[in-house]
Amino acid sequence: xxxxxxxxxxxxxxxxxxxxxxxxxxxxxxxxxxxxxxxxxxxxxxxxxxxxxxxxxxxxxxxxxxxxxxxxxxxxxxxxxxxxxxxxxxxxxxxxxxxxxxxxxxxxxxxxxxxxxxxxxxxxxxxxxxxxxxxxxxxxxxxxxxxxxxxxxxxxxxxxxxxxxxxxxxxxxxxxxxxxxxxxxxxxxxxxxxxxxxxxxxxxxxxxxxxxxxxxxxxxxxxxxxxxxxxxxxxxxxxxxxxxxxxxxxxxxxxxxxxxxxxxxxxxxxxxxxxxxxxxxxxxxxxxxxxxxxxxxxxxxxxxxxxxxxxxxxxxxxxxxxxxxxxxxxxxxxxxxxxxxxxx
Amino acid sequence: xxxxxxxxxxxxxxxxxxxxxxxxxxxxxxxxxxxxxxxxxxxxxxxxxxxxxxxxxxxxxxxxxxxxxxxxxxxxxxxxxxxxxxxxxxxxxxxxxxxxxxxxxxxxxxxxxxxxxxxxxxxxxxxxxxxxxxxxxxxxxxxxxxxxxxxxxxxxxxxxxxxxxxxxxxxxxxxxxxxxxxxxxxxxxxxxxxxxxxxxxxxxxxxxxxxxxxxxxxxxxxxxxxxxxxxxxxxxxxxxxxxxxxxxxxxxxxxxxxxxxxxxxxxxxxxxxxxxxxxxxxxxxxxxxxxxxxxxxxxxxxxxxxxxxxxxxxxxxxxxxxxxxxxxxxxxxxxxxxxxxxxxxxxxxxxxxxxxxxxxxxxxxxxxxxxxxxxxxxxxxxxxxxxxxxxxxxxxxxxxxxxxxxxxxxxxxxxxxxxxxxxxxxxxxxxxxxxxxxxxxxxxxxxxxxxxxxxxxxxxxxxxxxxxxxxxxxxxxxxxxxxxxxxxxxxxxxxxxxxxxxxxxxx
Numbered sequence: 001x002x003x004x005x006x007x008x009x010x011x012x013x014x015x016x017x018x019x020x021x022x023x024x025x026x027x028x029x030x031x032x033x034x035x036x037x038x039x040x041x042x043x044x045x046x047x048x049x050x051x052x053x054x055x056x057x058x059x060x061x062x063x064x065x066x067x068x069x070x071x072x073x074x075x076x077x078x079x080x081x082x083x084x085x086x087x088x089x090x091x092x093x094x095x096x097x098x099x100x101x102x103x104x105x106x107x108x109x110x111x112x113x114x115x116x117x118x119x120x121x122x123x124x125x126x127x128x129x130x131x132x133x134x135x136x137x138x139x140x141x142x143x144x145x146x147x148x149x150x151x152x153x154x155x156x157x158x159x160x161x162x163x164x165x166x167x168x169x170x171x172x173x174x175x176x177x178x179x180x181x182x183x184x185x186x187x188x189x190x191x192x193x194x195x196x197x198x199x200x201x202x203x204x205x206x207x208x209x210x211x212x213x214x215x216x217x218x219x220x221x222x223x224x225x226x227x228x229x230x231x232x233x234x235x236x237x238x239x240x241x242x243x244x245x246x247x248x249x250x251x252x253x254x255x256x257x258x259x260x261x262x263x264x265x266x267x268x269x270x271x272x273x274x275x276x277x278x279x280x281x282x283x284x285x286x287x288x289x290x291x292x293x294x295x296x297x298x299x300x301x302x303x304x305x306x307x308x309x310x311x312x313x314x315x316x317x318x319x320x321x322x323x324x325x326x327x328x329x330x331x332x333x334x335x336x337x338x339x340x341x342x343x344x
Numbered sequence: 345x346x347x348x349x350x351x352x353x354x355x356x357x358x359x360x361x362x363x364x365x366x367x368x369x370x371x372x373x374x375x376x377x378x379x380x381x382x383x384x385x386x387x388x389x390x391x392x393x394x395x396x397x398x399x400x401x402x403x404x405x406x407x408x409x410x411x412x413x414x415x416x417x418x419x420x421x422x423x424x425x426x427x428x429x430x431x432x433x434x435x436x437x438x439x440x441x442x443x444x445x446x447x448x449x450x451x452x453x454x455x456x457x458x459x460x461x462x463x464x465x466x467x468x469x470x471x472x473x474x475x476x477x478x479x480x481x482x483x484x485x486x487x488x489x490x491x492x493x494x495x496x497x498x499x500x501x502x503x504x505x506x507x508x509x510x511x512x513x514x515x516x517x518x519x520x521x522x523x524x525x526x527x528x529x530x531x532x533x534x535x536x537x538x539x540x541x542x543x544x545x546x547x548x549x550x551x552x553x554x555x556x557x558x559x560x561x562x563x564x565x566x567x568x569x570x571x572x573x574x575x576x577x578x579x580x581x582x583x584x585x586x587x588x589x590x591x592x593x594x595x596x597x598x599x600x601x602x603x604x605x606x607x608x609x610x611x612x613x614x615x616x617x618x619x620x621x622x623x624x625x626x627x628x629x630x631x632x633x634x635x636x637x638x639x640x641x642x643x644x645x646x647x648x649x650x651x652x653x654x655x656x657x658x659x660x661x662x663x664x665x666x667x668x669x670x671x672x673x674x675x676x677x678x679x680x681x682x683x684x685x686x687x688x689x690x691x692x693x694x695x696x697x698x699x700x701x702x703x704x705x706x707x708x709x710x711x712x713x714x715x716x717x718x719x720x721x722x723x724x725x726x727x728x729x730x731x732x733x734x735x736x737x738x739x740x741x742x743x744x745x746x747x748x749x750x751x752x753x754x755x756x757x758x759x760x761x762x763x764x765x766x767x768x769x770x771x772x773x774x775x776x777x778x779x780x781x782x783x784x785x786x787x788x789x790x791x792x793x794x795x796x797x798x799x800x801x802x803x804x805x806x807x808x809x810x811x812x813x814x815x816x817x818x819x820x821x822x823x824x825x826x827x828x829x830x831x832x833x834x835x836x837x838x839x840x841x842x843x844x845x846x847x848x849x850x851x
Binding site (some may be wrong): 038039040042045047048049050051052055056059062087091092093097098101102105157160161164165168172173174175178179192229287288289290292295296297305344 | 349422423425426428429432481482483484485489492493496497513514515516517524539541542543544547548550551552554555556558672708709710712713716747751753
């Protein structure tokens with residue numbers, strides 16, 4: 001196993017990391033240019049329509065906006081190597097500070113969404129795929145269609161209406177209940193609560209995470225469950241499964257050990273992409289649940305033409321995508337021996 | 345208490361101003377605030393403010409002095425952001441001086457009759473704290489960033505106001521608590537803490553208000569949400585008379601709107617009554633500025649929906665017979681519920697007289713960009729504009745003075761000769777110290793601007809806010825200054841916690 005992991009690290013992680021760095025460099029070039037050719041004068045928007053022109057001009061110079069885009073990019077890259085992403089035109093502080101402020105809330109949401117999404121996909125996909133044509137399969141297919149059709153923000157509103165407004169079981173907004181405070185360590189509320197030994201706050205944070213995570217998970221879960229179901233149905237019909245069954249192996253062992261594993265090969269990449277996409281797509285859910293996350297910050301940066309904020313958020317999203325893809329590749333390599341041994 | 349509000353409410357409750365405005369006896373008057381008294385000399389050129397003694401800053405506990413006021417005036421005028429734009433035309437930054445520890449003298453560049461109102465926007469900050477936290481470089485010359493970066497990070501409030509910052513969670517909420525050392529008087533049961541949140545979505549608003557976790561809603565909900573909220577026991581909807589109006593601004597430099605007859609025809613092509621049904625947060629306009637402003641004179645002639653009259657006006661136009669060659673664009677913004685219907689309302693009527701109006705969706709970023717120049721493609725631009733102080737001249741200056749060119753407040757772009765005349769009239773009214781005389785000039789201006797047919801005056805804006813009835817809120821009774829932020833003076837509110845407990849089923 002250790003030998004396998006070492007090989008994977010050497011062959012997959014290293015190569016992917018290099019490729020990801022190149023991709024991030026390309027991404028930075030594209031988003032840097034796009035952000036600057038969008039309509040609107042960022043300095044004017046930051047200082048307001050009535051600010052004297054000489055002050056606005058000074059601000060343009062300070063931000064190097066009076067220089068050609070390639071010169072601006074040089075300054076940006078130079079600052080990046082010093083760990084700076086520039087001053088946000090919306091919050092007037094270092095974008096790295098903003099990212100550090102907002103990223104943990106979104107990451108925590110992503111982690112909980114991923115847990116719900118993966119668990120739901122495995123349960124629904126396997127149940128449905130192991131009994132094709134059954135009532136359970138039919139019901140889950142309907143759920144899958146509905147889940148795919150309804151966007152995350154609509155789920156957010158529906159869940160909030162049912163479980164907060166009507167039933168009152170879950171909180172409608174925010175990360176903690178009034179009166180509960182957790183000193184910030186990592187910014188992940190659940191983790192910080194545990195670090196501070198505050199079990200009440202931990203439970204409260206999980207309670208607050210449930211609805212937004214579920215809203216974000218449902219659509220992707222439905223889609224992935226469908227993919228898993230199809231793969232399961234296909235694999236169950238294969239000769240090797242029939243052979244196992246004819247040898248009297250229990251159905252459960254055949255389905256969960258021998259049919260599920262190869263079926264996951266097609267599901268895992270989609271799962272990975274869906275989870276990674278949350279960092280950019282969680283905006284509406286974060287808005288509905290008044291969740292102070294990076295996705296919401298990114299959209300606000302777009303509205304205010306906060307150049308450095310936009311580039312910073314897109315780069316973080318790109319980084320999360322890259323890391324998620326590497327993790328997906330590693331998992332796939334572990335799951336699928338054909339990839340591990342260079343075949344398939 | 346929890347309130348869904350913007351930064352204006354935070355500023356108004358955390359920072360004291362030099363003077364203030366208050367609703368008294370059916371009108372709004374300027375009242376002493378950090379300055380106990382004041383006087384204008386040399387024909388309104390020199391203003392002397394005598395400061396209240398013993399006023400303490402939050403956190404530092406230091407006594408506010410004339411030096412702090414001088415610094416605050418300079419900071420606001422030099423930065424010229426937010427409400428600072430009001431001071432820029434008037435304040436001579438080289439002649440703002442502390443006469444002694446409690447006296448400040450401000451010399452203006454030219455006489456100003458409304459400076460008392462403007463002094464209600466001089467927010468006094470702890471100059472020592474701010475100076476300690478100035479970061480360089482910054483856009484404000486020797487003042488670098490004027491401490492803005494540090495303040496925006498929400499470390500602390502540096503004002504003297506009734507409430508002070510306790511917690512700031514960016515993207516989520518701000519918690520302010522009562523300033524026990526405040527010099528003013530709190531209502532007997534004023535809230536101890538106020539949590540200011542930013543929720544604009546109807547479902548969470550309904551949820552939180554029904555659970556009594558939100559006490560006052562935002563103004564930006566769809567009308568049907570207020571109807572839903574109104575049905576909940578213990579919740580009412582306040583109709584707040586802000587100094588706001590919905591204008592359909594016409595670009596007077598672009599054909600066919602460069603012809604006054606076409607603009608006049610459009611006055612008659614707007615179905616005002618149907619508009620009020622489509623956008624219930626409005627009342628019928630009676631003047632070119634909101635009817636609750638001081639010094640308002642009514643429209644000099646009736647404004648009505650009348651297609652025949654519109655046709656008559658168009659027949660006098662130089663474009664008659666070729667109107668189809670000059671299609672116009674009216675824009676709307678996606679997040680504004682129902683705004684597209686306003687465009688269709690006008691376009692449908694216009695079609696009957698041969699005018700072609702296209703309805704274009706334009707996102708806010710593009711609107712801001714489009715309004716920076718006269719030759720960008722938006723002939724008719726709908727916009728809500730809110731004035732800053734109660735006199736009608738405030739809205740007139742904001743809307744039609746040339747200093748508004750390039751901002752979202754103006755899309756008329758009058759020709760140079762008209763604009764020059766208009767600027768002179770506006771500046772003359774603003775410079776008039778005698779109130780009666782100033783209001784007379786304002787009235788003349790209203791008439792003058794009306795006959796330029798610059799905008800369709802669609803309706804006076806009424807801000808809806810749902811609130812819990814266990815809050816005794818003067819603004820809900822109509823006792824308010826019609827400016828954003830001033831409608832929520834937390835220190836004047838009373839909370840009936842017994843009633844809240846009853847509604848929560850605890851009693």
